[in-house]
Amino acid sequence: MLRGFLRKLGHEVFDAGTGEEGVALAEREGALDLVISDIRMPGIDGLEVLRRLRAMFPELAVLLATAFATYAQAVEAARAGAWDYLAKPLDLDDLRVKIWKIEGELGRDVGEASDTPGGDGFIAESPAMRDVLALLERAAPTDATILLLGESGVGKNVLAERIHERSKRADATFGVVSCAALPETLIESELFGHEKGAYTGADRARDGRFEAADGGTLFLDEIGEVPLATQVKLLRVLQERVVERIGASGKPINVDVRIIAATNSDLEAAVDAGTFRQDLFYRLNVVAVEVPPLRERRADIPPLIDAFLRSHTPEGQAPPALDEEAERVLLAHDYPGNVRELQNAIERAAILAQSGRITTMDLPPALTRSTPPPSAPADTLPAAVEDLERQYIAEALHETDGVQTRAAERLGITERNLRYKLQKYGLTSSRDSTG
Known part of the structure; x- marks a missing residue:
């Protein structure tokens, strides 16, 4: 059951019958992201497995499963570096949440998306x-x-x-x-x-x-x-x-x-x-x-969505597509939880998507509740261009802490031209020099 569940989440799974076999397997395979181990088992117990694995791989996440945890065991496991406990019988929803938290804390999905911009998976379009x-x-x-x-x-x-x-x-x-x-x-x-x-x-x-x-x-x-x-x-x-x-x-x-x-x-x-x-x-x-929050670097959101969709899609399959409304919601959300919140939202959507398509029904309720309906489109092309220009200027001012000289450089216009546009669009800037 556990093996099948993990594979459905898109993970490659290795089995070991004893603690000794598990340690040997980890040493042989090397690049493991997560180990789930029982505490009570034949041969060395889970705490000893944990100590040996952490000695070889200091950043390896280990979850210990037990039906008989004592306070002393919990303290010893924490000292040895266990990420968390799993109560037996296993609650698969609880396990899924713990895996999400591990991925979010360690940033492993981002790091493994080697075909994303930057070569090492870190997105920096903004x-x-x-x-x-x-x-x-x-x-x-x-x-x-x-x-x-x-x-x-x-x-x-x-x-x-x-x-x-x-x-x-x-x-x-x-x-x-x-x-x-x-x-x-x-x-x-x-x-x-x-x-x-x-x-x-x-x-x-x-x-x-x-x-x-x-x-x-x-x-x-x-x-x-x-x-x-x-x-x-x-x-x-x-x-x-x-x-x-x-x-x-x-x-x-x-x-x-x-x-x-x-x-x-x-x-x-x-x-x-x-x-x-x-x-x-x-x-x-x-x-x-x-490090700026995601809401202040919205240019990073689309490539992050693409990277997370790829990382949460089983090998050999095409990532699910976003329908228009789901894409609008994802791009408009302010993400108080930042990249981790976006990653979890995409993973949830990829799991729940039907027929290879993500809709708003697949997104976390927090996203759909907090996203306002789309504003009415501009009536004419010039008006639409002005709306876009105003948005770009506002973002440039925000990213440069209101320093007009730097904002003008970022926008590729003169400072005089920027001041004209600020007046035109009713925008304000707290600073007019490089200060």
């Missing part, structure tokens, strides 16, 4: 995203700390991996720590490791994520969620390039790790509020990159 990528291309080959800013779902995780792949550390480990997903009691052990006997249940020494990423890159997602006490230790790692395991009494351990951090919160406001250390903020804010 001027705003092209500016972001141009900045990251310059920063990637260096060891500079990079801080990615932007709303949840804009693709910060995908950009972090892109930076790593274009750095001199590309052949080394790319580690990811979701700071928001770790309870305060576990985050220091996760980041810095611990010695045997450091606390109750620490029956053996354990490397932290900094040690595991030595020579490579560590992506600290949602850095704003790190507790103040842990921020002090994190600052020391950035300043001195050493880590000290919990319970250690000897010399600190040297680490060579490039840091990329990301947040969807206002760190400067957090500094003012006393919830984020100012010195740590300055250490992280070496190269700050604001």
Whole structure:
């Protein structure tokens, strides 16, 4: 049942009868995206499978299935890096949602769409995203700390991996720590490791994520969620390039790790509020990159739709087509959940589509409820051209923070001509210089 369900979702599925077979299969196949493992099984149990797999593939997502989960097992699984639990008997709808969340968090579908613009699957048709990528291309080959800013779902995780792949550390480990997903009691052990006997249940020494990423890159997602006490230790790692395991009494351990951090919160406001250390903020804010929300880079929506349709279509089949109304709804929506929301909407539509055609009935209700009906078309061609010109000018002003000189350059017109058109269309600009 599970095998057939996963294949219907378009995934290639490999089976293993025991934990040992599963580990051997993963080592042989290499590029796996997700492992679903029972906890209780012959030979090594699911927790040991998890530990071995995460040692080989630090970014591999693992779901553990059990009918007998205890609190101790949950803590041990979290420490070992399990993505989540599946309760038995399996709820396939719950599994589908968890798979969607994994794809959204790790950005794997975007990364695997290698025939999309950019060669590596990252869509950047809009001027705003092209500016972001141009900045990251310059920063990637260096060891500079990079801080990615932007709303949840804009693709910060995908950009972090892109930076790593274009750095001199590309052949080394790319580690990811979701700071928001770790309870305060576990985050220091996760980041810095611990010695045997450091606390109750620490029956053996354990490397932290900094040690595991030595020579490579560590992506600290949602850095704003790190507790103040842990921020002090994190600052020391950035300043001195050493880590000290919990319970250690000897010399600190040297680490060579490039840091990329990301947040969807206002760190400067957090500094003012006393919830984020100012010195740590300055250490992280070496190269700050604001990733715009999808509603501010609408030129990226059509190619993203195409890429997601291809990635959610079984190999050998043609992607379903969008009918006119479904396309209008997808293009008009503001996407508060950004790229992740669009990806989930397309995956749902691809699953529900009948006869190779996507209609509004296949889209999430949130999209169809929030999209206004189409406005009446302009009566004449000149009026239609003016409507389009007004829209382009408004978008250019938004993307350049209202700086008329930059907006005029982006539009390919003179600043004087832009001022005339602003007056003509009743548009306003807060800034009239490069400021």
